[in-house]
Amino acid sequence: MRKRFWIPILLIIFGVFFPLLFDIEHVGLHHMIEKLKNNPDGSTLMLTALILVFLNTLRALPHYLGALLLGDALGRKYNRPILKIAVPVVIIPAVYLLINSYYSMNYHFGGPAILLLLSILFLQLFGRQNMRPLFMSFVFSQLLFGYQWLDIVPALTSFGFGGGEVSVLVKSTSSAIGFENTLSIYSLLFSAVFIVHALVFAVYLTVVEQKWKMRKDLESARLEMVEARSGREALHLVHDLKTPLSLMEGLNSLIQMKTDDPDIQTYTGKISDSIEATSDMVSEILYDEKKNWCSLHTLIEYVRQNKLSESSTIYQFELQAPSDIEIYINKIRMTRAIVNLIDNAGDAVEGQKNAQVVIRSEVHAGIWIGIEDNGPGIKNRDIQKIWNAGFSTKEHPGLGLSFVKNVIEEHGASLDIESEPGVGTTFWIHFPKERTRYEHTDHR
Incomplete structure (x- = not known):
């Protein structure tokens, strides 16, 4: 299997095990939350939220990106654009299900995951399924980071955002220490910045790709016109050769009839063969078939x-x-x-x-x-x-x-x-x- 398939598959496999390597204990989130309860502070709260968002993005990125790239590779290989959408829609929920089945953790498939699946549909359709995988990955990574901020907005909990254990803990802590509104405002602001930047970048890349393709198509059309015009001119010239060739053949035959000289017969025979070969070449140029x-x-x-x-x-x-x-x-x-x-x-x-x-x-x-x-x-x-x-x-x-x-x-x-x-x-x-x-x- 080619490298363009192995890399996405390895990313998906890595994404299944990645949540175990980066849990909240490894990054000290529990310690920060306990410190926040004992000493309420807005800066500590936002730092805790930032680490949580970064952690969630880092854990989700491998299998999201792997599913996106695998769908793109399969769609291009089999010329089935629907695979670019169908493969991520199937694989991403399956990874969540697999992680929750084998590990004792609540890996929540909530609002950000649904928004990301809708974003894949948007990117593939808006980009006319021609955006380069590298650019699409960059746009997708920014969207992922932006959507993860929505997980820690307390007001969005009832809409399926932030159902994970740590996200719930951070939001409940912010309410307990009176920083709920502050957390919501900053989270929505950061989310909007990254989502808008990703969308603007996607539009820019799509326009650039379309302009490049348009220039390429125009140059191709120009070359076709030049070739067609040159071909027509050549055909007219070749067609005009038929008349002198016919005249030469007639005169050569007349010479053969008027003399018995063996040398002249030999020479005129060679001339006749050359005229016939040239006539065949002219016919092949004039008639493609x-x-x-x-x-x-x-x-x-x-x-x-x-x-x-x-x-x-x-x-x-x-x-x-x-x-x-x-x-x-x-x-x-x-x-x-x-x-x-x-x-x-x-x-x-x-x-x-x-x-x-x-x-x-x-x-x-x-x-x-x-x-x-x-x-x-x-x-x-x-x-x-x-x-x-x-x-x-x-x-x-x-x-x-x-x-x-x-x-x-x-x-x-x-x-x-x-x-x-x-x-x-x-x-x-x-x-x-x-x-x-x-x-x-x-x-x-």
């Missing part, structure tokens, strides 16, 4: 010509698949897709010592083409995001991997990724057996 049988050797050489011959990066080839095996592809678009993956690999190892990019090919239930780098790898949380148009781990957004994935799937193939942070990344293109054949054989 146009595909032909292309040998693996031809595809790799075409990739070399379009990218590797102009690159300063050293690339290694480990081609285990037979070079005469053929794949049913649009050579132009498939080359663009592979070159894009190679570009990404080159970017990943840029400026790195012992940088290495390996292009592999293997035969196993079809053809596999792999592009491997020994760069920093891709973080687990980014694996599913890399296919989104506009997403990039670099400073600028890109359209590359979304384009690559679309091209691969258009060919009835699949694109897989293997990545380990600190080790490197490998992209695998898999052409199933029915999309391959050996050269000069019928498709099987």
Whole structure:
């Protein structure tokens, strides 16, 4: 199980045992309350209240935070936003029940706990379930501290606040020494300060996140428009090439008909082959759906010509698949897709010592083409995001991997990724057996 699941689970387990480690005897609360009874003093009362609130916050924080983070992780992994709310709602009361069942203490599930569960619902809905876990944890911690102050407001006891043994003792002591109103005013004031600060911070973070996402979407849209415009212009230019190619083919055929010179026949034959190859390339550019049988050797050489011959990066080839095996592809678009993956690999190892990019090919239930780098790898949380148009781990957004994935799937193939942070990344293109054949054989 990944680290993002282990940390919340450990926090929840730690939260079950934490109340035993920090009870009122360890922090000297009983001694302070006895001192307060014998020598009534407002400062001592507020210090006692502060220690109690801090203690309650410290004891509750691990399992509350663990439940919140676990729900967030499960919701993201399974793309089920409801889990971000349901998991804390189930786990938090269960922890209270477990603590009260096994320990001889009154771990009260009262007003603050209910308010915190409602706050989880608010944070997930208001933040559109996209607030980063670190920011959400910070906001949640402030809310927890603010709500705990409500536990020692005497007037709120009848509403389910402060039902724990020590909270009741502090409130009854404040009434006995005549400081009930003072305790209520300061407790409500501190509670309001932390709750308002948490809400303002949550609003600020949400706005910042939305602005960042909006800028990213706008940049992505701009890149799509530029690519679409460039694509249309290129298509017009390529379409215009059809006319001179047809004229060249006609004139070349006329020359072949007018002479019997074997040398000229040889030259015109080569010209005819070149014109036919160029015409096929033009057709593949103009029509995305146009595909032909292309040998693996031809595809790799075409990739070399379009990218590797102009690159300063050293690339290694480990081609285990037979070079005469053929794949049913649009050579132009498939080359663009592979070159894009190679570009990404080159970017990943840029400026790195012992940088290495390996292009592999293997035969196993079809053809596999792999592009491997020994760069920093891709973080687990980014694996599913890399296919989104506009997403990039670099400073600028890109359209590359979304384009690559679309091209691969258009060919009835699949694109897989293997990545380990600190080790490197490998992209695998898999052409199933029915999309391959050996050269000069019928498709099987």
